[in-house]
Amino acid sequence: MKYQFLHIDHVQLAAPKDSEDQARQFYGNVLGMKEKPKPEKLKIRGGVWFQCGIHQVHIGIQENFQPAKKAHPAIEVKHVIELGEHLKKHGLEVKEDYEIEGVKRFFINDPFGNRLEFLEKS
DSSP states (O other): OOOOOOOOOEEEEEEOTTOHHHHIIIIIIISOOEEEOOOHHHHTTOOEEEEETTEEEEEEEOTTOOOOSSOOOEEEOTTHHHHHHHHHHTTOOOEEEOOSTTEEEEEEEOTTSOEEEEEEEO
16 A cells, blocks of 8 residues: 555534534633634634644534534543643533553543543553
């Protein structure tokens, strides 16, 4: 084969119509991800993009939106326990899970009900 996979460029999560400000508040202000400008030709679709380390999280607008309750991105974080405490202070329910040896992780839901995992490997 001449092709090879390099890495995941971005993960897209769906959100309901007109929810861009909520996405900016949560992903930008609470999580601290920097917003990335969308290409001009894609702005008409709505949604908002954020930088997450070397990858991106795209929040796309979806008609008849249903949150992803099981499928989710897993985001590796330095100092994941501190992030969990930070999110609790913002009133978010942090579901801790230490079932994988050598991994500290937790799950939260974004404002739209999409499941997110944050983890730190020791």
